[in-house]
Amino acid sequence: MSVLQRDPRDQVRVLDEDGSVVGDVPDVDDETLVSMYREMKLARHFDTRAVSLQRQGRMGTYPPLSGQEGAQVASAHALDEEDWLFPSYREHAALHTRGFPLDRILLYWMGTERGNEAPPDVNTFPVAVPIATQTLHAVGASWASKHKGERKAFITYFGDGGSSEGDTHEAMNFAGVFDTPTVFFCNNNQWAISVPRERQTAAETIAQRADAYGFQGIQVDGMDPLAVYDVTRAAVEKAKADTPDELRPTLIEAVQYRFGAHTTADDPTVYRDSDEVEQWKRKDPIPRLETFLRETGRLDDDDVERIEREVQQEVADAIETAESTPRPDPEELFDHTFAERTPDIEAQHEAFAAMRERLGDEAFRNE
Amino acid sequence: MSTSQTQNLTLVQAVRDGLHTGMQRDDDVIVLGEDVGKNGGVFRATEGLYDEFGGDRVIDTPLAESGIVGTAIGMAAYGLKPVPEIQFSGFMYPAFDQIVSHAARLRTRSRGRFTCPLVVRAPYGGGIRAPEHHSESKEAFYAHEAGLKVVIPSTPADTKGLLISAIRDPDPVIFLEPKLIYRAFRGDVPEGEHTVPIGEAQVRREGEDVSVFVYGAMTPRTLEAAENLAEEGVDVEVVDLRTVSPLDREAIVDSFTKTGRACVVHEAPRSGGLAGEITATIQEEALLYQEAPVVRVTGYDVPYPLYALEDYYLPSVARIEDGIREAVEYP
Ligand SMILES: Cc1ncc(C[n+]2csc(CCOP(=O)(O)OP(=O)(O)O)c2C)c(N)n1
16 A cells, blocks of 8 residues: 555654654665765754844845755655656755755855855756745646646645745646556645744645645655655655546655744744644764664764765865856846847846946945 | 834834734724734734734734735725735735735726725735745835835834824735845834834935935845945935835935936836836936936846846845946936
8 A cells, every 4th residue: 555545634744853764664775775874964063053144144035944845855756757746946955966066056046146046957847935836836847747748746845834825726626637657745844934833724724725626645754754755755656657436746845843033034933832843853864864874773973973074074075166156247137038138128238338438337335 | 193102122023013003093093914823924014913912903804815815905995904914926926816906996986986995905015035936026016006005114113103194094005025134233223102204205314416316125235335335435226115105205305416327226127117116206306406317226137046146136235336436426
């Protein structure tokens, strides 16, 4: 029986909070498991450094992900090379797992358009800041892929808050009606800024909403990377399988917590208890996976230390690269609006260039 | 209409004061939106209101703008005075259908049986190094829609006075708050009751040589430019429109017939922006007074850039001075 076939109120778990095995360990090779661990460590360190860069005025507003590494890394790992990812703005770890360079993620939050440029071999849409809009794009792209006769899965991430937007409901409804190969991955981190999950839906779980759209919904412990991998992998396989008795889409509700603020502009102490944070920290996905890997002989002290060092170096290098990337040329303002500049835009560009010449760059500084 | 006591407030504090005064006076006034309750709004515009008026009047909603505005329309039609907050004007689009198809037309469509006295509040505009989609200035969308009033204050006192007027207005008002100057300075704000009429511009600085028409966040920059030019002997009149729909055409024409030269400043993109409408008003009603082409200092017809380039997009004091000089030096 597929792991997906269970009551959406029943949370899938493989590892207990202390890392001991309580479910069926998915069939994953050792190397993949260790690389998942490494990606999670990298994401945690990246996150810490990014918040600190923001505090030092070296970066703009940044949305931290700590606590959500398990859900992001394990779900992204469950995709095949050819699959596609439609992220929200918090998916740094999922993006990096797929090969999106860290320095570009930094550049984006440093306010530079180059950060929006995905390498051509990384199958991802740009991050979506408007909530839930990407869910429809994922359905459209997966629909197109099906139309072309491909067998690819399309995963889209959104929050518990995002599950309230009309777009999400329209996306899931279309996915059901047109049987598209879409995986809806809800990062239920309990809070949409200051508004708790209970204010987003009166339903007991977000997963059970899939029922209303005619496909499977499943709740998983989002801080248990093995469970997330297992469930996402099953959803990805089903998306591509085209079995006549079940629809391709799946809604996964990954129950988790963001340890830090919603963004660096937010102060969570206004709306949530420190007790609550402490409670969730006990479910931290990183030590859980580490314990499992150590106890099953896949990781030892030396490995952990080496990974720690590598991760620090990789993040330091990414910061170095991002910060030494030249600031964008102001002329870029007029590129990429259309394939070709319209006469209006060209005229504005020329006036802009003349004005820069006349006034100097100092004149554009606004305090 | 003011009492003599004043408080020295920032613009965002004046928003809060306006909401507070409106809610105190009228139990039907309801605030709803994302994070407006316990959190007091991400910009603190609703701070303390939840504690004072409770969760039935200061409502944290699910994250759904169409839901927020659509239900507010129903509430308004049913006798409440909802003041929905949209967290950033860049996130009004999910509610756009409700705003333009229904809020704006309910009175017309029901031949006056149902009305829609709501105020949709949202911070707008750039210059605060915010992430993508947080900095746009799209007032022209709403000004283009019949049945909506569009208010954009630039001082703390006006913010409070206009907000209270908007709450009491029998029709839907889009109230765009210049977040660039939310905390940039303080101003004296009358305590308690204080209203400023919607649809009336205000001359912020009198001058003889050229009229500058401006609103919202660009107003302080324009005043600064005017002071700088005064040192060069150019006498600039600055007219703060305060309401971009309905426009105070009389004030525009009055100022222009005095100076014969005009510059319009807004951060919104140039094509289809309010500057075009203001220029047309001058053409239609004061052509024979015109001594120079109207100069537009605006954003560009490109998507608002990520913040590393936003300084090049937004009108700066120097750019505004440059535009004013162009109008003054013609021919
Ligand atoms: C359409 C829209 N409305 C409002 C916002 C402002 N906003 C940004 S994030 C956020 C909360 C999102 O919560 P959730 O969907 O649960 O995702 P999380 O940030 O917790 O990962 C809000 C209200 C936005 N970006 N887009």
